[in-house]
Amino acid sequence: MSAISSTLQVFDQREYRDAMGGFASGITIITTHGAEGPVGFTCQSFYSVSVDPPLISFSVARTSRSLASLREHGKVVVNFLSSEQQHLSGQFARSGTDKWAGVEWYPSESNGAPTLDGGTGWVAGEIEREIEAGDHLIFLVAVSGISTDPERTPLLFYRGKYHELEYQI
Ligand SMILES: Cc1cc2nc3c(=O)[nH]c(=O)nc-3n(C[C@H](O)[C@H](O)[C@H](O)COP(=O)(O)O)c2cc1C
Numbered sequence: 001m002s003a004i005s006s007t008l009q010v011f012d013q014r015e016y017r018d019a020m021g022g023f024a025s026g027i028t029i030i031t032t033h034g035a036e037g038p039v040g041f042t043c044q045s046f047y048s049v050s051v052d053p054p055l056i057s058f059s060v061a062r063t064s065r066s067l068a069s070l071r072e073h074g075k076v077v078v079n080f081l082s083s084e085q086q087h088l089s090g091q092f093a094r095s096g097t098d099k100w101a102g103v104e105w106y107p108s109e110s111n112g113a114p115t116l117d118g119g120t121g122w123v124a125g126e127i128e129r130e131i132e133a134g135d136h137l138i139f140l141v142a143v144s145g146i147s148t149d150p151e152r153t154p155l156l157f158y159r160g161k162y163h164e165l166e167y168q169i
Pocket of ligand 1: 027040041042043044045046059060061063064065066067089090092093094095096157
């Protein structure tokens with residue numbers, strides 16, 4: 001334990017969300033297979049956990065309709081969105097709608113999970129563990145395949161808005 005004391009700050013959920021919005025990130029669509037076809041949702045909470053062995057993680061809200069399919073199928077692709085895919089980020093964030101309308105996908109050569117064209121890359125893998133974390137669940141995924149397209153620029157999310165890099169790759 002540190003000898004330096006800390007003060008517990010008082011803040012409400014709005015202030016907490018606003019503060020977290022100060023952390024800029026990329027955006028992904030995480031996909032799997034469900035009983036009635038492909039399943040996916042927009043996800044910002046992705047990160048690489050470990051290189052050896054290769055492990056990734058993301059958090060899923062307990063209320064997410066994708067949860068049952070993630071647990072049942074167990075295989076996922078994390079699709080990294082490019083600046084040309086902002087519309088897909090919105091489309092896959094609307095629960096209970098036909099998210100896949102007009103979306104082209106193909107089964108990943110690595111694990112068969114749905115893969116989207118036009119992104120900056122993807123990671124395929126199998127869910128290894130699920131950890132309870134408040135109103136979310138943390139998934140730990142063992143990586144089985146990777147792909148990257150350095151020609152495309154990423155879609156960024158910062159303070160509740162989409163952004164692009166100012167320079168061209
Ligand atoms: C930019 C952005 C980032 C998001 N990140 C996450 C996330 O990390 N985890 C999560 O569970 N939902 C996240 N969401 C919300 C889900 O995409 C949204 O609730 C979606 O409708 C869930 O779909 P489902 O109920 O079909 O699973 C994010 C939404 C947006 C727009």
